[in-house]
Amino acid sequence: MTAVLFDFSGTLFRVESTESWLRATLDDAGLRLPAPELAETAEALQRAGALPGGAPPLRVPEELAETWETRDESSELHRAAYTGLSRQVPLPDPGLHDALYERHMSPGAWSAYPDAAEVLGALRGRGIAVGVVSNIGWDLRPVFRAHDLDRFVDTYVLSYEHGIRKPDPRLFGVACAALGVEPGRTLMVGDDRRADGGATALGCAVHFVDHLPVAERPAGLRPVLDLVP
CATH class of the missing domain: 3.40.50.1000 (HAD superfamily/HAD-like)
Structure with missing residues (x-):
């Protein structure tokens, strides 16, 4: 060879755990969730497959199916696929979905x-x-x-x-x-x-x-x- x-x-x-990913993003935004709600939200994000490099989605919504299949072919498709999955989970601030995506690209993740x-x-x-x-x-x-x-x-x-x-x-x-x-x-x-x-x-x-x-x-x-x- x-x-x-x-x-x-x-x-x-x-990649870091889904809970660590969520906690770090909330910290950067100056937001807090009670521990039970943090764990529940992290679990929902994991089921959704919203963390790139983490667990795959249990189900890909029909409206995201085509984007999901081609997500690795461009940066735009990749972001759209994963923020689309993230948006299946309610978060305290709508801007957190993009913030989560940004977090996963950081070396600390x-x-x-x-x-x-x-x-x-x-x-x-x-x-x-x-x-x-x-x-x-x-x-x-x-x-x-x-x-x-x-x-x-x-x-x-x-x-x-x-x-x-x-x-x-x-x-x-x-x-x-x-x-x-x-x-x-x-x-x-x-x-x-x-x-x-x-x-x-x-x-x-x-x-x-x-x-x-x-x-x-x-x-x-x-x-x-x-x-x-």
């Missing part, structure tokens, strides 16, 4: 998995090219910079910047071309068997990790080092 491509959410990073720096650093030390390939509607580069992981990444290929989303093999092809590597000598690491598994159509090898809370997956990325000697 000469290169490794990584997914973002659920692979290298994990994300935690790197404990072994991410170790694994990325080891790959860099071996001369292995590293790319990040993500279905997303916003620029995640500031998250990597804030967590000091940007120095290990050679290229970012984000669906909204190309109008293509995984599992379309063209997105993985963009990453391989940017790194100047052959797909047959490239490993894709992700947590979504359908989306990330699309890399096999291009000839890449694929390795899957479990999308678990950070504390529950302290060493889930380390097997990658055995696959890229």
